[in-house]
Amino acid sequence: METDGSGAVDRVPTVDLVLCSGCGRCVAACSAKLITLETARFHKNAVIRNPERCNCCGLCVKACPVAALL
Numbered sequence: 001m002e003t004d005g006s007g008a009v010d011r012v013p014t015v016d017l018v019l020c021s022g023c024g025r026c027v028a029a030c031s032a033k034l035i036t037l038e039t040a041r042f043h044k045n046a047v048i049r050n051p052e053r054c055n056c057c058g059l060c061v062k063a064c065p066v067a068a069l070l
């Protein structure tokens, strides 16, 4: 995803469910508290709830250690 150097992103990030390990760093990082961890098929994944409230700050993208938020 392109950024402008501030870390901001140009659209609401999406979670790559294959890459996401469910570590929860993005949950802690989200300034708007939009991200939760949910279990699907015995694997925890990040889910962005209420994406219309996302301010595209990019903090979740920066926080993810495996680049699962793009």
Ligand code: SF4
Residues within 6 Å of the ligand: 009, 012, 013, 029, 030, 031, 032, 033, 034, 035, 048, 053, 054, 055, 056, 057, 058, 059, 060, 061
């Ligand atoms: S871009 Fe910012 S507001 Fe949007 S989900 Fe990520 S951390 Fe939350």
Ligand code: SF4
Residues within 6 Å of the ligand: 015, 019, 020, 021, 022, 023, 024, 025, 026, 027, 045, 046, 063, 064, 065, 066, 067, 068, 069
């Ligand atoms: S920081 Fe990345 S790997 Fe960790 S829960 Fe969020 S999307 Fe998944």
